[in-house]
Amino acid sequence: MSEARRNSRRLVSSMKRRALIPVAVAATMGPLSPAWAQEETAPSVTDQGAAPSAQETDQGAAPPAKEGDNAAAPPAKATEKVAAPSAKEKEARHESARHEEKPKRFDWSFAGAFGRYDKAQLRRGFKVYKEVCSSCHSIKMLAFRNLSQPGGPEFSEKEVEALAASYKVKDGPNQAGEYFDRPARPSDRFPPPFANEQAARAALAGNYPPDMSVLAKARGYSRGFPLFLFDALPGFSYQEHGVDYIVSLMEGYEDTPPDVNLPDGQFYDPYMPGRRIGMPPPLSDSVVTYDDGAPQTIDQYAKDVAAFMMWVAEPHLESRKRVGLGVVAFLLVFVGLLYYIKRKIWSDVPH
Numbered sequence: 001m002s003e004a005r006r007n008s009r010r011l012v013s014s015m016k017r018r019a020l021i022p023v024a025v026a027a028t029m030g031p032l033s034p035a036w037a038q039e040e041t042a043p044s045v046t047d048q049g050a051a052p053s054a055q056e057t058d059q060g061a062a063p064p065a066k067e068g069d070n071a072a073a074p075p076a077k078a079t080e081k082v083a084a085p086s087a088k089e090k091e092a093r094h095e096s097a098r099h100e101e102k103p104k105r106f107d108w109s110f111a112g113a114f115g116r117y118d119k120a121q122l123r124r125g126f127k128v129y130k131e132v133c134s135s136c137h138s139i140k141m142l143a144f145r146n147l148s149q150p151g152g153p154e155f156s157e158k159e160v161e162a163l164a165a166s167y168k169v170k171d172g173p174n175q176a177g178e179y180f181d182r183p184a185r186p187s188d189r190f191p192p193p194f195a196n197e198q199a200a201r202a203a204l205a206g207n208y209p210p211d212m213s214v215l216a217k218a219r220g221y222s223r224g225f226p227l228f229l230f231d232a233l234p235g236f237s238y239q240e241h242g243v244d245y246i247v248s249l250m251e252g253y254e255d256t257p258p259d260v261n262l263p264d265g266q267f268y269d270p271y272m273p274g275r276r277i278g279m280p281p282p283l284s285d286s287v288v289t290y291d292d293g294a295p296q297t298i299d300q301y302a303k304d305v306a307a308f309m310m311w312v313a314e315p316h317l318e319s320r321k322r323v324g325l326g327v328v329a330f331l332l333v334f335v336g337l338l339y340y341i342k343r344k345i346w347s348d349v350p351h
């Protein structure tokens, strides 16, 4: 392969590998920018020169992929033995495919200035959390009594007492100085499924399920130009990034593409940053029984549990929006009053 050709290949593969900034650097500085270009060249030289055997085994081990690739390439290249993509170039190709997809946008009852939680949805979402997600994800900031407070799922106090009593929490020390388990009370918080992070990782192939208390608000994404301009303005920003992301993530699991190698315990989901996630697909149709007639589908479960997570992360959303509207209404009236008073006070001053 000629030097120029090789250089241009390196340029292309490293452009794929690194996103926008290096592309800009490459465009402005090209081959004159040695720092990053050399970093790329060094290993690929060894690939081709010093360790030809590695390449041969590579070709032996995966001939169908090679042939497929060659067929797709223009015929001139196919005859050239070195033109077959090296492991590095394949890697570069994955890298460019690794950017996650933007979550889809869904309708939420709690979006907008007049938004309110749908109580029935929160109750269904809690059921999904309790029966599916709670076996891995804790929700440490939620106390049982919160479930009966206004603005939430609004279970009755009796229901909450019964629910709490079905959980065991650690308490103590007692008179003998020992810790003991007792049935939970409404004032207790949800007991976590694992004693600590290490226990969770040991049970889940090294992955750690994040606590769900504020997850719906902790996840976001950039909506790109021009919408991010609105997101920068208080009062106009879109506040449902997190829930959109959670639903997209739940529905987004795909079969691992043949050219992607995932380690054990990882799954392919294009909405997860890096497109790989350590959570096995948690939902499937009919896995939770709804008693209010809502459809028992992944889509419905995902939306309900996301709405529930939003409420857990922001239990006072309704009063926040109500107070906000009240304040704006008051200010409007107040502006009118001030204007009227100003006219009155200055009415006998000639001008």
Ligand code: HEC
Pocket (backbone or CB within 6 Å): 128, 129, 132, 133, 134, 135, 136, 137, 204, 207, 208, 209, 210, 215, 219, 246, 249, 276, 277, 278, 279, 280, 282, 283, 305
């Ligand atoms: C088998 C255990 C398990 C179950 C059940 C489970 N998860 Fe997870 N979840 C995980 C693990 C492990 C991770 C961390 C994955 C990672 O970091 O790659 C995770 C991560 C997540 C994330 C965070 C992704 C991110 O952006 O970091 C969300 C959201 C999530 N789970 C939602 C849910 C919901 C909703 C349910 C119930 C419908 C659920 N999970 C059920 C194990 C589980």
